[in-house]
Amino acid sequence: xxxxxxxxxxxxxxxxxxxxxxxxxxxxxxxxxxxxxxxxxxxxxxxxxxxxxxxxxxxxxxxxxxxxxxxxxxxxxxxxxxxxxxxxxxxxxxxxxxxxxxxxxxxxxxxxxxxxxxxxxxxxxxxxxxxxxxxxxxxxxxxxxxxxxxxx
Amino acid sequence: xxxxxxxxxxxxxxxxxxxxxxxxxxxxxxxxxxxxxxxxxxxxxxxxxxxxxxxxxxxxxxxxxxxxxxxxxxxxxxxxxxxxxxxxxxxxxxxxxxxxxxxxxxxxxxxxxxxxxxxxxxxxxxxxxxxxxxxxxxxxxxxxxxxxxxxx
DNA sequence: TTTAAATAATACCTGGAGGTGTCATTTATG
DNA sequence: CATAAATGACACCTCCAGGTATTATTTAAA
Ligand code: SF4
Ligand code: SF4
Numbered sequence: 001x002x003x004x005x006x007x008x009x010x011x012x013x014x015x016x017x018x019x020x021x022x023x024x025x026x027x028x029x030x031x032x033x034x035x036x037x038x039x040x041x042x043x044x045x046x047x048x049x050x051x052x053x054x055x056x057x058x059x060x061x062x063x064x065x066x067x068x069x070x071x072x073x074x075x076x077x078x079x080x081x082x083x084x085x086x087x088x089x090x091x092x093x094x095x096x097x098x099x100x101x102x103x104x105x106x107x108x109x110x111x112x113x114x115x116x117x118x119x120x121x122x123x124x125x126x127x128x129x130x131x132x133x134x135x136x137x138x139x140x141x142x143x144x145x146x147x148x149x150x151x152x
Numbered sequence: 153x154x155x156x157x158x159x160x161x162x163x164x165x166x167x168x169x170x171x172x173x174x175x176x177x178x179x180x181x182x183x184x185x186x187x188x189x190x191x192x193x194x195x196x197x198x199x200x201x202x203x204x205x206x207x208x209x210x211x212x213x214x215x216x217x218x219x220x221x222x223x224x225x226x227x228x229x230x231x232x233x234x235x236x237x238x239x240x241x242x243x244x245x246x247x248x249x250x251x252x253x254x255x256x257x258x259x260x261x262x263x264x265x266x267x268x269x270x271x272x273x274x275x276x277x278x279x280x281x282x283x284x285x286x287x288x289x290x291x292x293x294x295x296x297x298x299x300x301x302x303x304x
Numbered sequence: 305t306t307t308a309a310a311t312a313a314t315a316c317c318t319g320g321a322g323g324t325g326t327c328a329t330t331t332a333t334g
Numbered sequence: 335c336a337t338a339a340a341t342g343a344c345a346c347c348t349c350c351a352g353g354t355a356t357t358a359t360t361t362a363a364a
Contacts, residue, residue, distance in 0.1 A: 005157055008352065011249035018248065018259075029310065043353050049312065062361025063309045078261075096170065097163035107170075108287040109230075112275045119271055123264045135260040160322065181340065195323050201342065214331025215339045 005120075010085040012039050012047055017056065017081050020069050021129040027066040054084040073130035082124060093117075157272075162237040164191050164199055169208065169233050172221050173281040179218040206236040225282035234276060245269075 006014070015037050020028055030045050037044075048067055052059040058070045069076070094101060095109040158166070167189050172180055182200055186193050200219055204211040210222045221228070246253060247261040 006249065008249070015248050015250075031310085040353060042355075045311075046353090052311090059311065060361090061311050061359075063307095064362060065310045065360080067311090096167050097158065097160070098167075105287060108279060108284045109275075112279065116268075116272055116275060120268055123261075123268060127260060127264065132260045135257060183340085192323060194325075197341075198323085204341090211341065212331090213329075213341050215337095216332060217330080217340045219341090 006082065007086060009047065010082050012037075012044070013051060013081050013085050014078065015039070016044075016047065016051065017069070017076070017129060018132055020057065020067065021073055021133045024069045024073055024129075027060060027064075027068050029066040032066070051084060056080065056084060069129075073133060074128050076129045077125050078127050078129075078132075079121070079124040158234065159238060161199065162234050164189075164196070165203060165233050165237050166230065167191070168196075168199065168203065169221070169228070169281060170284055172209065172219065173225055173285045176221045176225055179212060179216075179220045181218040184218070203236060208232065208236060221281075225285060226280050228281045229277050230279050230281075230284075231273070231276040 016033060016039070019033060019036055020026075030041070030048055033039070033048070034041050034044055039047075048057075048059070051057050052067060056070060056076060057067045059065070059067050095107075095113040096102070168185060168191070171185060171188055172178075182193070182197050185191070185200070186196055189196075191199075200209075200211070203209050204219060208222060208228060209219045211217070211219050247259075247265040248254070
């Protein structure tokens with residue numbers, strides 16, 4: 001199952017933050033997010049706690065509690081989000097996955113792959129939630145899908 | 153542990169093919185490859201069988217047997233190699249990992265990410281083992297490392 | 305002050321990628 | 335033919351990302 005770039009957890013984090021960016025001042029409950037994104041409820045709860053510990057969102061406990069984006073949308077890049085789910089391995093990595101280069105001279109992939117990595121980093125660094133908010137009509141699955149999974 | 157592009161198995165396949173490209177006519181035993189790449193021996197054996205079933209290499213059984221690249225180096229692209237280890241998921245995939253798009257209008261990442269995917273595909277499709285062979289001095293770990301792991 | 309609605313903490317379960325162990329089969333060579 | 339050196343087949347183990355289950359804590363509001 002090779003060739004993925006993001007883990008499922010990272011994808012979840014991206015979807016969640018993108019969804020919450022719809023209204024950056026609103027306090028979203030885990031249930032609100034679940035209803036729209038249908039990420040497995042318990043796992044979603046776990047991720048919300050992690051996101052809040054990361055500082056990207058703040059949590060409010062107790063009745064009518066929930067989560068809110070903690071800073072200006074223009075200050076949150078997609079790279080910031082991908083980083084909370086795991087370590088950004090793409091930066092110091094050889095195309096072949098060698099820990100230290102096996103070759104005396106640079107192989108043909110070295111600079112080509114560096115360029116790929118750079119383009120990924122560029123797009124993740126330069127795209128903010130604010131830009132994302134301006135595009136796309138955010139229906140998520142609630143309108144698109146008639147699949148209703150049970151919460152528990 | 154997000155952000156990887158290739159699975160370990162795919163990386164192994166790339167290293168193996170790249171190594172065997174040093175001498176495309178030579179019959180390499182699994183042991184030869186192990187001595188140079190130090191991929192866990194039993195797993196390496198398993199992968200060699202898979203590679204040979206894929207048609208990229210042929211296997212010769214019996215004493216003095218081994219493996220040999222099955223066609224011209226210029227006919228084997230890196231994409232061909234990455235494909236044998238798993239399905240090329242990057243092609244039909246949304247940045248957020250949605251199976252079907254959640255939005256009515258394209259989000260800000262849609263075309264940016266398509267460009268990233270395209271650049272990855274370009275480099276994998278256009279780089280062949282032949283090109284790889286021309287660059288890099290192939291020492292692999294045998295010269296670089298003094299770590300000798302036991303085979304069994 | 306009691307209740308209900310929310311998050312937090314913690315432990316556990318599961319499937320699959322990566323890795324091992326064992327035996328069977330093939331074939332060159334003495 | 336007998337042996338040794340190679341690959342093939344197949345079952346098993348291990349670890350961890352992803353997913354569940356349960357109980358504790360916080361707090362608004364009836
Ligand atoms: S030269 Fe090739 S093998 Fe060496 S680090 Fe760069 S990509 Fe990896
Ligand atoms: S528009 Fe955005 S959400 Fe929709 S498929 Fe493209 S990248 Fe995914």
